[in-house]
Amino acid sequence: QKEVEQDPGPLSVPEGAIVSLNCTYSNSAFQYFMWYRQYSRKGPELLMYTYSSGNKEDGRFTAQVDKSSKYISLFIRDSQPSDSATYLCAMSERGNNRLAFGKGNQVVVIP
C-alpha cells in the first residue's frame, strides 16, 4: 500500500461548480497536511496548510482533515478556468521535514 493515495484524474467540471479532491494515507503519524496547486511548467504553490484534524477555509478553498479515517479533502467553490491545474496533497510527521506527496490530481474547469 502506498503511503499517500491520490486519484490522478483528470477531473473536468463546468465553471462555477464545486471541485472536490481527496487523498487517503496509511501512516497514522502524519499530523501536518498540505495542498499545493501546480500549473503546467511551474513549481507547486502552497494553497492550504493544516495541523491535525478539522477544517480550514481560505476564500473559495476549504481543506478538511479526518485523521480517524486517514482522509483529507480539498473543496474549491465557484470554480474558475484559472483553477485548472494539478493539485497535490502532501503530509508530514511532527518533527520530520520529509513530505509525503500524492501523485497529483489534474483538474480542468470548462468555461
Add this chain to the structure above:
Amino acid sequence: DAGITQSPRHKVTETGTPVTLRCHQTENHRYMYWYRQDPGHGLRLIHYSYGVKDTDKGEVSDGYSVSRSKTEDFLLTLESATSSQTSVYFCAVSGGINQPQHFGDGTRLSIL
C-alpha cells in the same frame, strides 16, 4: 513569492557528464530541499539542508550530491549523469521543521 531562483531552467546533456543545478533564495530560510518530479512517481526528496554545510539524504539520493556553502545557495550535482536522471528538479525552502515548504519553478533536465 518565496524568492527562489533555480538555474538553469532547462538543460540537455549527455550520459556520463557532470551536471550542477543551482538554487538561490533571498529570504534567509534555514532549510532547503531538492526534489525530483517524474510521471507516475510524484515528488520525491533527493537531499535537504538544515544549515550551512549541514545536509542529509532523502529517499532517492543515489547518484546525487549536494553542497551548501552559503545560506542562500544550495547546489545539486550529478557526478556522472544517467538517462534515469532525466526529470524535472525542484528546489524548496522552509523556515523550520514542519514549516510550509515553498517551491521554485524547476529545472528541466534531459540526459541523452
